[in-house]
Amino acid sequence: MPANICQQLNKAKNLDKESYVSSLLSQMTLKEKIGQMSQFNNDDDKLATAIKNDDVGSVINEVDLDIINEFQRIATKESRLGIPLLIGRDVIHGYNTIFPIPLAQAASWSTELVETSANLAAIESSNNGINWTFAPMIDISRDPRWGRIAESLGEDPYLCSTLGVAMVKGFQGNNLANKTSIAACAKHFAGYGASESGRDYNTTNIPENELRNVYLPPFKALADAGVSTFMASFSDLNGVPVTGNSWLLNDILRDEWQYNGLVVSDWESIPQLVTHGFCEDEKSAAFEACQAGVDMEMASDTYAKNLPSFIQENKISIEQIDTMVSRLLKLKFDLGLFENHFTESRNPTEHLKNTYLNVAKEVATKSCVLLKNDKQILPLCKTKISSLAVIGPLADDGYEQLGTWIFDAKINQSVTCLDAIKDYVGNTVDVKFNEGLETSRSNNQDSFEEAVKIALSSDVAVMIVGEEAILSGEAHCRSNIDLPGCQEQLIDAIHKTGTPIVLVIMAGRPITLEKILPKVDAILFAWHPGTMGGPAITDLLFGEACPSGKLPVTFPRNVGQIPLYYGQKNTGRPASDATFVDINDIEVRAPQTSLGMTSTHLDTHFSPLFPFGFGLSYTQFEYTNIQVNMHSFSMGESVEVSATLSNVGSVDAEEIVQLYIRDLVGSVTRPVKELKGFQRIYLPAGQSKTVVFKVHTDELAFYNRQMKLNTEPGLFNAWIGSNSATELKAVFEVVLTPE
Numbered sequence: 001m002p003a004n005i006c007q008q009l010n011k012a013k014n015l016d017k018e019s020y021v022s023s024l025l026s027q028m029t030l031k032e033k034i035g036q037m038s039q040f041n042n043d044d045d046k047l048a049t050a051i052k053n054d055d056v057g058s059v060i061n062e063v064d065l066d067i068i069n070e071f072q073r074i075a076t077k078e079s080r081l082g083i084p085l086l087i088g089r090d091v092i093h094g095y096n097t098i099f100p101i102p103l104a105q106a107a108s109w110s111t112e113l114v115e116t117s118a119n120l121a122a123i124e125s126s127n128n129g130i131n132w133t134f135a136p137m138i139d140i141s142r143d144p145r146w147g148r149i150a151e152s153l154g155e156d157p158y159l160c161s162t163l164g165v166a167m168v169k170g171f172q173g174n175n176l177a178n179k180t181s182i183a184a185c186a187k188h189f190a191g192y193g194a195s196e197s198g199r200d201y202n203t204t205n206i207p208e209n210e211l212r213n214v215y216l217p218p219f220k221a222l223a224d225a226g227v228s229t230f231m232a233s234f235s236d237l238n239g240v241p242v243t244g245n246s247w248l249l250n251d252i253l254r255d256e257w258q259y260n261g262l263v264v265s266d267w268e269s270i271p272q273l274v275t276h277g278f279c280e281d282e283k284s285a286a287f288e289a290c291q292a293g294v295d296m297e298m299a300s301d302t303y304a305k306n307l308p309s310f311i312q313e314n315k316i317s318i319e320q321i322d323t324m325v326s327r328l329l330k331l332k333f334d335l336g337l338f339e340n341h342f343t344e345s346r347n348p349t350e351h352l353k354n355t356y357l358n359v360a361k362e363v364a365t366k367s368c369v370l371l372k373n374d375k376q377i378l379p380l381c382k383t384k385i386s387s388l389a390v391i392g393p394l395a396d397d398g399y400e401q402l403g404t405w406i407f408d409a410k411i412n413q414s415v416t417c418l419d420a421i422k423d424y425v426g427n428t429v430d431v432k433f434n435e436g437l438e439t440s441r442s443n444n445q446d447s448f449e450e451a452v453k454i455a456l457s458s459d460v461a462v463m464i465v466g467e468e469a470i471l472s473g474e475a476h477c478r479s480n481i482d483l484p485g486c487q488e489q490l491i492d493a494i495h496k497t498g499t500p501i502v503l504v505i506m507a508g509r510p511i512t513l514e515k516i517l518p519k520v521d522a523i524l525f526a527w528h529p530g531t532m533g534g535p536a537i538t539d540l541l542f543g544e545a546c547p548s549g550k551l552p553v554t555f556p557r558n559v560g561q562i563p564l565y566y567g568q569k570n571t572g573r574p575a576s577d578a579t580f581v582d583i584n585d586i587e588v589r590a591p592q593t594s595l596g597m598t599s600t601h602l603d604t605h606f607s608p609l610f611p612f613g614f615g616l617s618y619t620q621f622e623y624t625n626i627q628v629n630m631h632s633f634s635m636g637e638s639v640e641v642s643a644t645l646s647n648v649g650s651v652d653a654e655e656i657v658q659l660y661i662r663d664l665v666g667s668v669t670r671p672v673k674e675l676k677g678f679q680r681i682y683l684p685a686g687q688s689k690t691v692v693f694k695v696h697t698d699e700l701a702f703y704n705r706q707m708k709l710n711t712e713p714g715l716f717n718a719w720i721g722s723n724s725a726t727e728l729k730a731v732f733e734v735v736l737t738p739e
């Protein structure tokens with residue numbers, strides 16, 4: 001058989017990327033180019049033939065290594081061109097080994113662990129022939145009703161950018177061509193997290209200034225960090241669905257940011273332009289998406305069917321198609337696929353398997369957030385208690401603790417809390433178990449009696465409740481974010497026994513906890529902690545590890561407060577304790593002006609239940625002595641803000657020290673606080689340390705009314721502390737550089 005085009009090019013050794021791709025492109029027909037722009041789902045029965053005919057650039061959702069290798073063989077040996085395939089899969093928080101959900105990973109505030117988890121997920125999935133993941137999801141998420149908050153890195157642009165970049169580094173490694181690297185995807189560009197009422201796929205309306213200051217920074221950070229691909233969001237942004245939004249995809253992404261990577265649509269989001277009411281038929285949808293710069297169509301075939309006619313009709317130039325296809329081919333070149341497209345299954349060694357599990361446990365340990373710990377009930381001591389009741393529908397369910405997006409998980413690898421607790425206490429403590437409710441959604445109280453019985457005969461009840469995996473994630477939104485089913489009633493029943501309650505919550509989103517807070521002695525919020533959730537939580541409960549996670553998202557008191565986030569604007573009438581009026585304090589027929597006249601609800605306090613950045617420890621940290629090294633400095637300079645951190649408790653522990661600033665006066669109003677830095681610091685009991693943050697004036701920039709990124713001179717507050725409600729404050733001033 002004569003050598004195909006790629007085989008010929010491969011023989012011409014040392015072709016650089018540009019020459020390889022342009023030479024290949026010059027030998028491709030229009031149909032073959034459009035083939036590269038098409039991603040097929042693995043269930044298409046014409047897939048093998050289509051690959052042979054050079055009609056496919058990428059396959060999504062195939063995970064059988066033999067089939068993947070066979071597809072690569074057909075693509076590279078049997079087609080005219082011989083171009084290898086991109087094999088895409090949603091590797092979101094692990095592949096076989098499941099790390100905590102992304103929102104949990106964000107609660108670890110650990111760039112190292114987030115990078116390592118992504119790297120291990122890349123190793124496991126690349127071992128299975130996958131070379132492209134659709135992660136990280138870096139949509140700013142300020143609505144906990146939205147199921148996809150689970151997949152997000154939380155509400156804050158700085159935290160989300162920092163951890164998103166770490167994930168990309170983990171997936172892509174130092175060199176995409178390494179066998180264990182996979183291409184990452186910044187998604188969903190942009191604004192998807194602002195879907196109205198937290199309902200998935202819903203409309204978003206985001207003023208350009210807010211888009212630029214809040215929603216776009218993580219995407220810009222990932223573009224600058226070299227993320228290989230972007231995904232256009234399903235959502236309608238200010239009336240123009242993103243998949244056809246040339247302003248966002250061309251003007252901002254390509255022209256302003258100079259991003260040269262591949263843009264893929266979301267699943268069938270091109271034909272959905274018709275459903276949005278943005279295009280009259282699939283032909284015009286294909287046109288709008290192509291004009292907007294969507295290089296590859298996921299799962300649908302409007303490009304294959306319609307792009308040729310646009311070329312014939314001179315509506316789209318062949319140069320435009322070439323630019324789009326060359327982005328795809330360059331990614332394949334960067335991944336080293338032209339030379340190495342087959343995957344030999346590299347069975348992980350025992351050592352590697354242990355590494356996966358150890359890291360999964362460490363991330364889970366560091367992402368749990370201790371929300372309450374009355375009278376230091378935690379940590380439990382196995383020599384001081386003789387009996388323990390473990391109660392709740394999530395105590396012994398290896399599947400539900402994994403969370404959303406776990407297609408490829410080895411479920412039987414999961415270690416549950418019940419198993420891990422039993423293993424840890426051995427014969428020293430009598431552990432009794434009752435699930436209380438069959439599932440987290442169940443309303444059947446038949447088991448309550450037995451659960452109460454074991455609580456009555458135990459020193460402590462550890463209740464493991466929350467949301468089962470399917471209640472968060474894509475298209476799984478809730479209008480009420482209390483614990484579902486009868487779980488609150490279960491807590492009530494156990495509370496009535498008088499046995500102290502340690503509540504562990506596994507969930508894919510913040511849960512409204514105001515009603516149950518007084519009924520329990522401690523709360524450890526574990527998110528969906530993944531494969532090693534059980535051992536991680538057990539270590540925390542028994543003091544083998546000290547809680548150090550901090551909330552990456554605000555916990556509201558009730559859904560009516562949503563959206564509630566720390567970086568809000570001050571308003572002209574900010575809420576304050578001094579002016580706050582409770583509904584019950586209002587006299588009957590009180591005149592209208594008797595209210596506080598500030599931005600509050602009458603029936604709930606204006607503050608969150610737990611602020612962004614919050615998380616307790618088994619030790620106590622104290623912050624004192626905040627200082628700035630210069631009270632006034634010029635544009636282009638950096639200021640150092642420092643504070644003394646002291647571990648005044650009795651446990652060696654890690655603390656996530658947070659720096660916030662406020663730009664007091666802006667040409668566009670600025671948030672009351674903005675995170676500008678954080679450090680995870682280990683401090684032995686009794687010790688103190690000066691923690692220093694350096695902030696350059698460029699880091700104080702924001703998009704102004706002209707949509708220009710600019711630092712404005714003037715006064716700033718700076719705070720250092722353990723969460724976003726910190727009050728330890730310093731002041732500095734940025735002055736204009738003298739001419």
Ligand code: NOJ
Pocket residue numbers: 090134187266267474
């Ligand atoms: C739709 C989701 O929105 C996206 O995040 C995901 O990557 C694709 N489906 C592929 O599964």
